[in-house]
Amino acid sequence: MKRRLLTLMLLFATACGTTSLTPNTALPLPTPQITISTPLPSDHEGTAAAFLSAWQRGDYAGMYALLSPLSQAAISLEDFTKRHQSVAEAMTQTSVETKVLSSLAQGTDAQVSYSVTFHTAIVGDISALQPIIMPLVYANGRWGVSWSDGMILPQLAGGNYLVMDFTRPARANIYDRNGHGLATETNAVALGIVPGKITDEAALLGALSSLLGLRRDYIQGLYFGAQPDWYIPVGEASADDVQSRLSYLSGLGGLQMSTIKTRYYPGGGIAPHVVGYTSFIPEGQLAEYRQRGYRGDERVGLAGVEAWGEQYLAGKAGGTLNIYSPAGAFVATLAQSQPQPSQSITLTIDRDLQQAAQQALGDMRGAIVVMNPSTGEVLAMASNPTYDPNLFDPTNPNSVNLPNVLNDPHRPLINRATQGAYPPGSVFKIATMGAALDSGIFHAGDHYTCTGYWSELGPNFVKKDWTVDVDLPPHGDITLAKALTVSCNPYFWHIGLTLYNADPGILPNGARAYGLGPATGIGQVAEADGVIPDAEWKQKNIGEPWVVGDAVNMATGQGFVLTTPLQIARMVTAVANGGTLYRPNLVLSISPPGGPPTYTFKPEEVGHLPTSPENLSVIQESMRNVTRRMAEGGVYTGGTAWTAFKGLSIPLAGKTGTAEDPGAPGGLPHAWFAGYTLKNDPNHPDIAMAVLVENIGEGAEFAAPIFRRVVEVYFFGRPYTLYPWESSFGVTAAPTETPNPFAPAETGTPPSP
Template identity: 40%
Template sequence: MRSLKIAIILLLLAAIIGCTPGGEVLEVEETPEPTLTLPAPQVFITPAPDVNAAVDAFMEAWRVDDYSGMYRQLSEGSRAALTEEDFIARYNQTAIALTLLFDNGITYQVLSRTTEPNSAVASLQVNYNTNLFGTLTRQLEIPLVREGDGWRVEWHDGLIMPELAGGNQLEIVRQSTPRGAIYASNGAPLAAQADAVAIGFTPGNLNDSLMSLFYNTMASLTIYQVDEIREMLEAAHPLDYVSLGEATQAEINAHLSALSSLTGVYLTSYSSRFYFDGGLAPQTVGHLSYISSEDLDRYLRMGYSPNERFGATGLELAFEDVLAGERGATLYLKDANGQILSKLGERPASPGQSITTTIEPGLQYRLQQSLGDFRGAIVVIEVDTGRVRAIVSNPQFDPNLFDINNQNFVYAQNPYNVPNDPVFNRATNGQYPLGSVFKIVSMAAALETGTFGEYDQIYCDHSIVACGNVLTDWTLEKDVPPSGTLTLPEGLMRSCNPWFYVIGEELMAAGRPDALIDMALGFGLGVPTGVEVAEQPGNIPAQVTTCEQNVQLAIGQGEMTVTPLQVAAFIAAVANGGTLYRPSLIDAIGPEEGTPTLTFTPEETGSLPVSDVNLTIIQTAMREVITNARGTAHRQLATMRYRPYGKTGTAQNPFGISHAWFAGYSQVNNPDRPDIAVVVLLENAGEGSEMAAPVFRRAISLYFSGNTDIGWVLPWEAYPYVVASPTPYPTNTPVPTNTPFPTETPVPTETPIGGDVDEPEE
């Protein structure tokens, strides 16, 4: 404005001054008006939050049971009205009542949505996928409110399920189902519901004049023999309660007359799942456990009852769904006062199916009593089918002691906490170096690659230089003469370490570093066998990079480990001509009454990568291990009445005394009694020929004699099935009259004409 005034004044002055005497008007140049320029206006657009993203985040958290994540997406008002703990509890209780699946228990589809500036509603179809009630489908209307930069859920009870609006609740009423039994091959129960009695005694309350009756009665009712019970009594304090085990009510009834005469003996009845004979093959049959507080919600969602037991190990675990049956339940909707409004779902219960195993109870029981105090395993398997006839893991445990209904449960130590872990299944999960039994595999590799032939020879000395190192033979440690010149089969018969060091060295020199590995894998080592219970694969090295590694592998040492079951499977294949069968513990599965739903069929898993000619050479050498006067198992097995083949093994152990192995098979050709392969492992027991071979003899002898031929008294036994006491009892200690199986006097071994028997290997 000031500029405009100045311009007008200047114009007036110019008009006055510009008038000349001649009347001319002077022109004055006009100053232009300044131009004002305003900046262009800026428009800021704030995008509306994505309703679908908010709904998806809430529902995805629900789908994976992330209840805390769901709670964080509630509006401020919803969170003020409900604590996170209560929110989580409501969803968890619903999941339990519905028995929601853990994977995709909740699935959903957004049907529609309406959005206002500060509020929205999403319509969803929600599927509740359950273990017991199938799929329940509901439509949810989820209200959302805009807070800050996003949408938040305005929560109420009806967002769990529409029926729960207004304080309604779900209630599940569960129905128990009878658990299927587990039977031995002859139909005898291994695990079944039964009326049982826990047995124990207090030494100070026993009647001294009735001790003979006490010992014999207790031995008749339990797995212990008289001398063992006497040892337990002498080790206890007079007022101690000594747990002896359990018996069925029927067995107790058969001894009522004797029991009524005894003082200091305690009998406590209970009814539960009972494992007969103190547990036959307990690591393989398995045991039941109670649901822990930490796992309770998970098992309730699966349909279990709070006090129900479940399979924890062995067949009980592997066939939990089969044995437990289909759990039944009814799902009710109740109002806030507990009145039933409606029934939302129902499933009837159906009993579990029973399992008949391949285990022969008489053989299993006697072999369990044969290993004494050694940690170890025995596997007996039919060579032409893969049926497992006995499977022993030592030490043993009583699976009845996991039952709180059993009075002895209170006094027993948890088997998982006992030294040497008796619950651990050494037959399927123990992984050990195989030692000289692996020489069967190495011999096969030498023959199949053509590196050596049947008639090739080396001089088997006390030591040999291989891969630049001096390596020794077992004959040096045993202080016996060297084995001398041997063919390859004789090298196996004599278990000559130098022969197999040479095989390992020559395979490397010939550019065949993988030959031993490939052959081991071809024999089924380093991979699970496929047996029905949990197992470990062992370890066969992926490769060997040095000559030293290969010569150690050739004698079954170094990084390689195997399970006794794997060895039994490949020994059976050697016996039957080369077919690997999947070891099986199951003969049939089905209802107690009716047609089985599954019956055993042999299943081939492969063939040994060995020609018929070379396999015959190996078989012949395994026979010579026993029949040849210089064979490493001749002393122990030459007089067997059942035709055996085998291989001794002593596996070096960096943590103590060597492990003792024996692996072999029978060739009896009895149409009524299939031939078997038997593998014995004794941890830290020393020589395979001295310690494991006698157990092999017992297993074969029992099997073919109907359990009447014990083979021999084992090196650690005072008499059959009873471990020799460190302090021998007087010679007039009676042998228990209740010995549950006949025994026989061992046949003495005769030194064969024409030569002495050499010491066993390694």
């Protein structure tokens, strides 16, 4: 603006300057009056600033709209956009920063000089060495940018282009707490069967069973009814394991082996819902990953710890950003950087305990969570049905089975331990009893007479105890302490009514204080909230007021109440340790190759049960009695799970739960058992655990035996007690049974404490 004013002043001074007169000189002409009918444009700086601002936003259409008509005629919007995007993608640009340095205008032409800095994911910041000139021209009533590709970077003038030569470190491994690989970069062998080529079925089944740890009848069932020339995937094994028995395997007719360089998950996936899986970057996320420094053809973590720990497991790529001519000739190196090493992740998971939990569920849908009560570490997290994460590698011939996983109506990719929200049934009575005692309205020795029926809301709202359905006598006169042990529903309905009348918020608030409802914040895997309903929740979600019947149902873990198995496991963990609520954790450490850990787990307390030590000891003793038989007045009575734990030398406490499924009216209920051990063995720290089995029956009949199975394997190294429904370990009783040659012995006495 100052330059234009100076120019006008000089013109005016010249026009109005004094003229010398001589006798021979004609009289001067009148001084001309300068008038400007059309003002000279004065907003070229605004156009330049708008152009650069649009560039910083990635608004290429906005930039293109500011080009001069001649520039728009020379390049289409599509090509203009592609040119900028290709540069940004090649350099792994995360953002661009520009700054106007100076400007100069003369008539309908102007120039603006500016600096540009590209922030990139791989090679750091890239800046032009000298200011870049932006020519502008005034035409058709506006200023427009006379664009050339050298305005992106001078080195790109004339059509030069960029190519990044990536150097990416190998993906780091995931280990269990004892150093066993759960996800490794290695050679593996995909194993399958072509039925029509089988020559010795017994030998083939025996070899695959031994190699993969699968039952022979299971393998046989995979190809039952298949066409002779079909390829039937069976599983994967490490190349080392196959090599050690290669000569024998190679001679088996019908066995097909394919070696692959892959992300290998042993055992068909140990804790797959925790570890997760890797695969190629989804099409819709390519731009995002390229901004993060990926070339675009890598396999990345898409679930579980593989996804959560991507920045550690993948490391950081290095690269050399080169300039090439339109003919493909190397011009120069623009920038370069060195890769940063990947870091391995060690989980809190115990491989052997995890496998025991997965096997304990068998073919049942459900979840098991095992925690260390003293730290909040998750030692096992099993969800069933499960899946084989090896199938997500497209180079694996067995990946032909992936559509079966993706389309399975039972949704095996869902982590039921953290994403499944279920009515907790009677395991919720732990929180109800805590709220009752904390309120001061109830005391451990308060008596109540249970007749098997409950009618405190009148004759039109009569509820019956579980004892009625199984033809057992009512509990009679019992204390609150015993009511938890025998799971007396009428007593707890009475508690729900009484607390509601005192203050409708007592029970919901008490349940939340026990860690139920909101997600636990575990962070390393996907997690859903549960539901602890109250007046506000019901009005918002149902559009109805909170009524006494809601509180009565809630007291026994029914109605609108939903919890995840992880929430229940954390609740009993807090009961076991004296009241501390820990944030559950799955990651023990993160370490670079050959270096000290960059992260080491430390227990994180996030709350404390509001229950006094005296009242908490009452709850603990009541849960202890759930698992044993007691003599009262010469009469033996037992807790709801004492038969399931009969003869077990490991002392433990727990609570059964049988929860009606609102999603399956009239169907079988969910079975729960949650508790903790009390062995006090320095070589085997005590554990807390929650077991859920979907739509199967009573908690004492199904979940409690599964709890026992996991405890036996943890403390004794193998199971000693068959399930009521088993004929041998891992084999469901049936008229025709398939023997399991690799199952542990069915007889024997477990070690004494």
